[in-house]
Amino acid sequence: MTEIGVRRLRGPGPALSGALACAAGFALLGWPSLFAAALGLELFGAGFWTWARAAEDRREQLPRWAWLRRPALALWLAAGLDAIGGEHGLGALAPLSTPVGALARVGAIAVLWGALELMASLPLARPASVRPGPLSAAGPWLPVMLPGAGFILLWRHADHWTRVPEVRAAAVVLLLVSAALASLRAFSRREWTSSLRWLVITDCVLAGALLALRAVPEDTALLLWMGACGGHALLLAGELSGAKARRGEQPRRLWQVAVWISLASLSLPNIATLGSGGPASARPLLALTAAAAAAFASHVSVRQMVPAPERRTIPRKESAVPLAQVGVLGVLVAGPLALLFAWWGGFEPRAVDALASLIPAVIGGWTAGLVANPLSPRQTAWVAVIGKASRYVALVLFHGLLALEAALRRMLRRIALAVGAPARDLHTGDAQEYLLFLAGVAVLAVVLPLLR
Amino acid sequence: MTASRVGFEWAPLIGSTLGTIPFPLPADLVSPTGGMTPLATSAAGALGLMVTAVVLLRTERRGWLALIPFIVLVSLGLAIANAPFAAAGGGPIAAALVAATLARDRRDPLHAECALKLLWVIGPALALSWAGLLLLTLTTGTPVPVEQWAVLALGLDPRFLWITALPLALLAGLVLLGGAPFHFLVSDILQGVRPWLAASAVVALQVSGATWLSQRLEGVIGFPEGRELVRSLLGFGAFAALGTGAVTLLVQRRPERRVGTLASLNGGLVLVVLATGRTPAPVDLAAWGAHLALALAGAATVARFLPTFTGQAPGAPLFRRHPWTGIAGLYALASLAGVPGTPGALLWLASARSLAAGGRTALLLVLAAAWLATLTAAMRQWRQAFGVSTTATYAGMSGEQAALVAEAQSTTRVPVEARLALWISALGLVALGAARLWWR
Numbered sequence: 041m042t043e044i045g046v047r048r049l050r051g052p053g054p055a056l057s058g059a060l061a062c063a064a065g066f067a068l069l070g071w072p073s074l075f076a077a078a079l080g081l082e083l084f085g086a087g088f089w090t091w092a093r094a095a096e097d098r099r100e101q102l103p104r105w106a107w108l109r110r111p112a113l114a115l116w117l118a119a120g121l122d123a124i125g126g127e128h129g130l131g132a133l134a135p136l137s138t139p140v141g142a143l144a145r146v147g148a149i150a151v152l153w154g155a156l157e158l159m160a161s162l163p164l165a166r167p168a169s170v171r172p173g174p175l176s177a178a179g180p181w182l183p184v185m186l187p188g189a190g191f192i193l194l195w196r197h198a199d200h201w202t203r204v205p206e207v208r209a210a211a212v213v214l215l216l217v218s219a220a221l222a223s224l225r226a227f228s229r230r231e232w233t234s235s236l237r238w239l240v241i242t243d244c245v246l247a248g249a250l251l252a253l254r255a256v257p258e259d260t261a262l263l264l265w266m267g268a269c270g271g272h273a274l275l276l277a278g279e280l281s282g283a284k285a286r287r288g289e290q291p292r293r294l295w296q297v298a299v300w301i302s303l304a305s306l307s308l309p310n311i312a313t314l315g316s317g318g319p320a321s322a323r324p325l326l327a328l329t330a331a332a333a334a335a336f337a338s339h340v341s342v343r344q345m346v347p348a349p350e351r352r353t354i355p356r357k358e359s360a361v362p363l364a365q366v367g368v369l370g371v372l373v374a375g376p377l378a379l380l381f382a383w384w385g386g387f388e389p390r391a392v393d394a395l396a397s398l399i400p401a402v403i404g405g406w407t408a409g410l411v412a413n414p415l416s417p418r419q420t421a422w423v424a425v426i427g428k429a430s431r432y433v434a435l436v437l438f439h440g441l442l443a444l445e446a447a448l449r450r451m452l453r454r455i456a457l458a459v460g461a462p463a464r465d466l467h468t469g470d471a472q473e474y475l476l477f478l479a480g481v482a483v484l485a486v487v488l489p490l491l492r
Numbered sequence: 493m494t495a496s497r498v499g500f501e502w503a504p505l506i507g508s509t510l511g512t513i514p515f516p517l518p519a520d521l522v523s524p525t526g527g528m529t530p531l532a533t534s535a536a537g538a539l540g541l542m543v544t545a546v547v548l549l550r551t552e553r554r555g556w557l558a559l560i561p562f563i564v565l566v567s568l569g570l571a572i573a574n575a576p577f578a579a580a581g582g583g584p585i586a587a588a589l590v591a592a593t594l595a596r597d598r599r600d601p602l603h604a605e606c607a608l609k610l611l612w613v614i615g616p617a618l619a620l621s622w623a624g625l626l627l628l629t630l631t632t633g634t635p636v637p638v639e640q641w642a643v644l645a646l647g648l649d650p651r652f653l654w655i656t657a658l659p660l661a662l663l664a665g666l667v668l669l670g671g672a673p674f675h676f677l678v679s680d681i682l683q684g685v686r687p688w689l690a691a692s693a694v695v696a697l698q699v700s701g702a703t704w705l706s707q708r709l710e711g712v713i714g715f716p717e718g719r720e721l722v723r724s725l726l727g728f729g730a731f732a733a734l735g736t737g738a739v740t741l742l743v744q745r746r747p748e749r750r751v752g753t754l755a756s757l758n759g760g761l762v763l764v765v766l767a768t769g770r771t772p773a774p775v776d777l778a779a780w781g782a783h784l785a786l787a788l789a790g791a792a793t794v795a796r797f798l799p800t801f802t803g804q805a806p807g808a809p810l811f812r813r814h815p816w817t818g819i820a821g822l823y824a825l826a827s828l829a830g831v832p833g834t835p836g837a838l839l840w841l842a843s844a845r846s847l848a849a850g851g852r853t854a855l856l857l858v859l860a861a862a863w864l865a866t867l868t869a870a871m872r873q874w875r876q877a878f879g880v881s882t883t884a885t886y887a888g889m890s891g892e893q894a895a896l897v898a899e900a901q902s903t904t905r906v907p908v909e910a911r912l913a914l915w916i917s918a919l920g921l922v923a924l925g926a927a928r929l930w931w932r
Contacts, residue, residue, distance in 0.1 A: 054881065075832060082871075094881040102880070109871060113864050116832070120860060124844045139853035146857065463739075471605065474613040477673045481666070482620055485659035488728065489721055490652065 054094035055175060061087030062185065069192045074122050074151070074200070077193060078115035081154065084189060085109045088182075092174040101174035107157070107165065108186075114154035115193075118200065121147040133203050148201040151193065152211055158190030159244050161218035164449050166442060180233055181280055184273045187244035191265055194248045198258050202251065211252040216310075216329045219245040221438060223336035228434040232344045236276040242337045243268040246306050249330070253321060255313040256382040263381065264309075267302035267374025272341070274367045275299070286348035291365060298372040299341045304401035305375025307334030309382060311397035312389040331400035336434075338404030343411055530778035533924075535573040537782025540920035541692055542569035544789040544913040548688040551909045561688065564593045568696040575699040575781055576774040583668050583700035587614045590693040594685065602684035609680055614697075617667040621704075624660025627653065637708060641715035658718065659725055661708055668701025669759035670694070670752075671729055672736035678759075679744075679752030682792050687910070691785075691792040694755055699781045702762045706771045719769045727767040727855055733760035734858045738865035747798035750869055751791045754828045757862055758784055758836075761843040764859060768850030776842070782924060783827070783835055790824025790917030793910055797821070798877055807879035810906050815878075817911045820918035822874055827921050829866035835925035 052060070061083045068080030085108035092101035121143050134141035156162040173182025194201070201207050219242050226238035247265035250256055256264070275295065278285040285295045307330060314327035379387075389397070411427060414420040545565045549558055571586045587610065594607035629635045631653045632643040644654055670678040678698075682690050705726075712718050737757040744750045762780060765772045772780070797810040797818070811818040827834035840863055847856040 079832075089875060093879070098880055109868065113867060116867055117860055117864055119832075120841070120844065120863065123841060124848045124856070139848065139851050139856070142853050143848070143856070146860075460739075471609045471612050474609055474674070474677065475616065478613055478616055478620075478663075478667065481673070482660065482663055485663060485725065486656050488725065489655040489659055 054090050055177075058087040058090040058175065061090060066185070066189065066192075069189055070196060072196060074115060074119035074197060077197060078112055078119045081108070081112035081115050081158075081189070081193075084185075085112055088174060095174045095176070098174075104171055105174065110165075111154035111157045111190075111193075114150045114157070118147045118150035118154070118197075121150070122200070145204050145207065148204040148207040151197050151201045152207055155190040155193040155248065156211075156214060156218075158193065159187040159215075159218065159248065160222070160241050161190075161214055161245050161248075163214070164445050166218075166221070166445065178280065180237075181273075181276055183237055184240050184276060187241045188269060188273070191244040191247055191269070194251055195258060195262055195265075198251050202254060208252050208254075212249055212323075212326065215245045215249040215252060216314075216326050216333070219249065219333035220329045220336075221441065223333040223340070224434040225438045226340045227336045228431050228438060232346075233276060233279050235340050235344055236272050236279065239272045239337055239341060240269055240276070242333055243272060243303070243306065246310055246330070246333065249310055250306075253310065253313050253317075255309040255317070255321075256378075256387045257385040260378050260382045260385060260387075263374055263378035264302075264306045267371050267378065268299070268306045270367070270374070271295075271299040271302050271371035274371070275345075283348040285368075286345055289347065291368070292345055292347055294365070294368050294372075296342050296345050298368045299345075300338055300401065300405050302371050302375040303334060303338050303341060303404075304398055305379050307331075307337075307401055308379065308394060308397045309387060309389075310334075311400065312393050315397065316389065316393040335400040335404040338401045339408045340404075341408075342405050343408035346412075530576045530774040531573070533775070533782045533927075534576055534778035536920070536924065537778075537785035538569040538573035540782075540916060541572065541695060541785035541789045542566065544793065544916050545569075545688045545692050547909045547913045547916065548793065551907050552686070552688065560596075561593070564589060565688070565692055568692045571696050572692075572699050572781060572785055575703045576777045583664060583697075583704045584614075584618050586696040586700045587618070587668065590689075590696065593689060594693075600686075603686070606681050606684045609677060613667055613674065613677060614664070617664045620660050621662070621664035624657045624663070625708075627657035628661060631657065638711035638714075641711050641718055644718060645715045654718075655721060658721060662705060662722075662725070665701045665705035665708065666729055666763075668697050668704060669762060670698055670701070670756040671733035671759055671763055672740075672756065673732070675733070675737055675740065675753055675756030678756045679749040682752040682755070682795070683746060683748040687793060687796060691788045694752070694792075695781070695785045695788055698755065698759050698784060701759065702772075702777060702780065705762065705766055706777060709766060709771050713770055723767055723769045726763050727852065730760055730763035730767045731855060731858055733757070733763055734855075734862040738858075738862040741865050741869045744869075746800050747795040747873065748792070750873065751788070751795045751825065751828065754791065754825070754866060754869070755784065755788055757866060758787075758828060758839070760862070761839055764843045764855065765846050767855060768846050768852060770846075779924075779928065780839055783839055783921070786917050786920040786924060787824045787828040787836060790821050790914055790921070791828045793913045793917070794818070794821025794825060797906065797910070798873060799879070805879050806881075808877055811877050811879075813906060814911060817906075817914050818877060821914040822870075822877060824914070824917045824921060825873060826870050827925075829870035830863055831867060831870050835921055835928060838925070838928060 065080040065083035065087060068076040068083065071077070071080070085105070088105040088108055089102070092098055092105055095101045125140065125143050125147070133144055136142060136145060153162065157165055160166050171183060172179040175182060201211070222238045222241040222245065226235040226242065229235045229238065243265065247261055247268070250261040250264065251258060275285050284291075286292050310330045311327055311334065313321050314323050314330055316322060410419070411423050414423055542565055546562065549561055549565070552558065552561075567589060568586065571582055571589075575582065591607050591610045591614075594603045594610070597603050625635070628640055631649045632640040634640055634643065643649070667674050667677075678694055681694050685693060709722055712722055734757065737753050737760060741750060741753045741757070744753060758780075762772065762777075765776070794810075797808050799805060799808050806812070808818070810821070823834065827836035830836045830840035840859075844856060844859055844863075847853075847859060
């Protein structure tokens with residue numbers, strides 16, 4: 041059975057249409073215009089919808105990805121306010137009490153809202169980004185695009201939201217809390233692919249926090265993000281095509297070292313700035329949160345990459361230079377190179393602070409090695425008990441917070457329904473009620489001016 | 493004024509092209525600055541609406557009996573075209589004409605219900621407004637608004653008299669414009685009235701309402717106390733119209749009613765401009781009216797072919813059999829919703845800018861929220877129109893079921909008149925948008 045409408049439109053199939061829409065969406069996100077970003081996110085939503093409407097499990101997929109319109113709406117709002125403010129002096133940040141200042145703040149909140157929702161970092165809407173996508177071939181990988189899009193949005197439009205101090209402060213808190221939660225979730229998952237999706241979120245929010253903290257130049261933050269997030273995204277892609285990265289001892293070791301270095305590079309400026317960045321930016325509690333996120337993320341990245349058993353009698357022929365190994369080299373150098381650029385650009389923490397900032401990543405990597413290769417039977421037992429308990433604690437913490445948010449969401453919904461119920465009953469559709477409306481409005485119109 | 497005056501730096505090219513026309517364009521249609529005059533703009537919109545209505549009238553198969561509806565359509569078209577310049581008395585005439593046309597067909601209960609509702613609301617509203625106007629005339633000794641403000645500015649008359657009379661005088665305009673809580677009326681007309689009349693009736697009433705308010709408030713800017721009263725009253729009205737309209741839009745399920753609420757929100761845009769304390773210029777009013785006419789013509793027509801939301805379902809027949817025509821219809825709906833890239837977006841943006849210039853931040857944010865609601869509604873409508881993939885739908889059925897469903901759907905006819913109407917409105921909107929961009 042052919043689809044008449046699709047045939048008449050003579051367009052490509054849903055898989056290609058969705059891919060084209062998402063590719064165009066990514067391209068537009070990189071354009072320095074809020075309208076382009078809003079259109080890009082709209083195309084993202086359209087791409088997922090195109091895939092979902094043709095999927096076999098569309099009953100689950102269509103509602104699952106309906107939320108993708110919300111970030112687009114937030115960006116439309118930001119773009120609209122920017123278009124209005126462009127002619128009314130929104131260039132510099134005015135005080136909140138002025139109309140211009142209020143519009144600038146609402147615009148900044150809208151940009152941040154859109155990005156946080158994509159990065160599964162918006163309270164009350166957290167786990168949306170990590171469920172398998174609607175395209176059967178690449179479904180488990182698709183969600184990786186969303187936090188990536190969120191970071192690109194934050195990076196490209198940083199001047200819109202970082203200039204508002206209140207928004208920036210809120211962003212730091214939300215992003216770091218999300219980083220800790222995402223790394224906890226990655227730690228508590230047993231499946232490597234699920235953990236990788238949460239690790240990608242950790243990378244994106246840690247890189248977003250760098251932008252909010254203004255710890256390093258924006259382009260350096262991009263390079264750090266590319267190293268960390270790119271590494272995990274490549275690993276996930278590799279997992280879906282035969283776990284190539286984990287086949288063979290040397291490639292696996294190389295990947296472990298590369299993702300560890302990229303994560304350590306990403307966490308270093310965050311922890312150094314929050315821990316000892318001077319009175320304006322030092323926030324010890326948030327530094328501890330970032331440290332926890334970095335430790336858990338490095339632990340999972342190193343520990344979960346266990347060797348993949350080779351079941352094939354005749355190994356598949358590989359190209360002389362496998363693409364995965366080219367990728368790992370990029371991941372390996374991106375982090376240190378970015379830190380070098382950051383230092384060149386003015387990020388100069390004291391040596392002791394820099395070393396201290398590396399401790400969480402070192403702890404994460406060291407414990408991962410300990411778990412993988414225990415030195416004695418006693419240590420094996422000890423590691424098993426601690427590992428099980430800590431995994432359970434992580435699970436409880438994550439689900440506890442999600443349950444709390446769900447309860448809050450339900451409560452808000454009930455309040456909205458309770459408030460809206462009388463309004464719904466107000467309109468019955470009878471002709472007489474229009475006369476009542478008119479009488480009510482007429483009385484209001486006469487009384488209101490007298491009350492002024 | 494000759495055709496060679498059209499345009500700026502393009503004038504020589506356009507002049508050489510249009511100069512070959514053996515007669516000059518009428519002075520009423522081309523302004524000295526090179527743009528379209530308000531009359532030309534509103535006439536273009538009215539003409540587009542009238543043509544779509546006449547095309548849709550053919551689906552009624554009335555034969556020579558179609559003469560009376562044709563006369564009604566021409567009258568409504570003239571009322572819309574002349575609205576920016578007409579006297580405020582045009583509103584009652586348009587309302588009476590619509591009500592009489594609706595009441596004419598006794599066998600149609602929906603028409604009768606709409607006529608009844610119109611009379612119930614607009615009759616008393618006009619009575620109250622006339623009472624307010626008479627009170628103002630009595631207080632100031634003149635029926636001319638500009639003179640009334642000048643007299644009131646002297647401060648010789650009792651204050652409570654005119655602050656009671658002025659809101660009452662504006663009431664009819666608010667009702668005709670379809671601002672909340674009267675947005676249900678617009679939805680009722682679009683849902684219950686036949687396709688050939690629905691859009692024309694709504695546009696005629698809304699344009700009359702905008703004219704009523706604009707002419708009533710002409711020159712109020714010169715009377716500070718009156719301007720403040722108008723700012724606060726119509727600000728409140730705009731707040732209610734936009735806020736209530738936005739919330740209503742998100743919970744509505746019938747496409748015709750959604751289009752009605754979108755039309756009501758477009759009425760709210762006029763209230764927004766008036767809430768800044770100034771009246772819209774005739775050229776702005778004409779552009780608003782022309783856009784409303786063209787967009788509503790397409791949106792009201794396409795709404796008849798859109799599915800009422802009942803969950804995941806295959807696309808509507810129009811969108812499976814004639815997808816490009818469906819897209820043309822949805823373009824009109826998108827323009828009504830102010831989706832960026834459509835002429836409607838320019839109107840929403842202009843209203844928002846007037847609020848920013850007037851320092852009305854809270855109302856501006858409500859306008860932004862309403863715009864987001866319209867975008868959401870438009871996107872939902874697009875997705876529901878195309879529905880889920882029929883290939884995927886048929887995959888879950890047995891061969892016999894799939895054949896039966898396919899046969900039922902393939903026989904669902906989409907009248908050629910409706911398709912033509914959708915294309916006329918879409919092309920009209922594109923032309924309107926291009927003209928606005930060209931002469932901006």
